[in-house]
Amino acid sequence: MMRKPIFYILLGVIFIMGLTGCGAAKYRLSFDGFGFGSEKTSYAEGETVTFTYDMVATDTDYRFFADSGDVKLKQEFDGKHGYVFTFTMPAHDVKISMESRNTMTMDPEAHKPETDTADPGNKEDSMQTETWYCPECGTKNDTKYCAQCGFKKPQ
Ligand SMILES: [Zn+2]
Structure with a gap:
């Protein structure tokens, strides 16, 4: 019988493919905002994820965070890429968000005019x-x- 060994070889190939990643669960990396870059958009659990953020302005404070508490972002700064982040992929999809605040923004309270010079008819x-x-x-x-x-x- 020739068919039986082929069947087992085929089964073995499918099994190996499953182990090497074709069938392994991958989780999506997505970004909320512009300026992010990553080599891949899906990672297996335990894989090291690297992504960058290059729209860096010197007068802006940035805060980067993932949508789940089990993702610990390691943040570094690279003159070529801007911010470089790494984290270990958990067993679920991860969305990265960013908050920015312009540090040059005027404090309206600091430039309030003197209240008693406002009205010229004032006694x-x-x-x-x-x-x-x-x-x-x-x-x-x-x-x-x-x-x-x-x-x-x-x-
Ligand atoms: Zn005096």
């Missing part, structure tokens, strides 16, 4: 034009506080 404003002498240092002032020492104008 306090007309009082500000009167000159007065600082009882603390003798400086002549026409503002609410002494220009020299900061002493508040006596009412």
